[in-house]
Amino acid sequence: MKNVDSKLLLGLVVGAAVGAAVGYLAATDKREQLLGELNNVVDKVKEGFNTAVSKYKDTKHELVNKLEEANTPAE
Template sequence: MAKSSKAVVTFIVGAAVGVAVGYFLNSDKKDELVENLKSQADRLKEKFRKKKEQYEDAIENELA
């Protein structure tokens, strides 16, 4: 794909995402959406924290 077609596709996808976010933030479900996103972010943070601890333990065991 040529550079210009990639740029056009990227622009269209970005615009679509922007429209979707704008729609949801202006809808009645805004608070529900924000709470769901916060909940998902918290779950991801916890997953990453656990993985970090696993890797730290594995490295510590290798060095010991």
């Protein structure tokens, strides 16, 4: 139980620090620049995720096809 409590406390501290940092940056003059950079990062993450999902689907289809071919009885 002690391990769970320490993880919860760490999560709260990290969350508070991130919230404070975001609040500070949102209040500065560079807000638009920061938002633009964050949008670029989010777009790159989305692109990487979509690429990974696409590769997973392609691999899955290839494996399914190979399994179907292996289980097809020879005539």
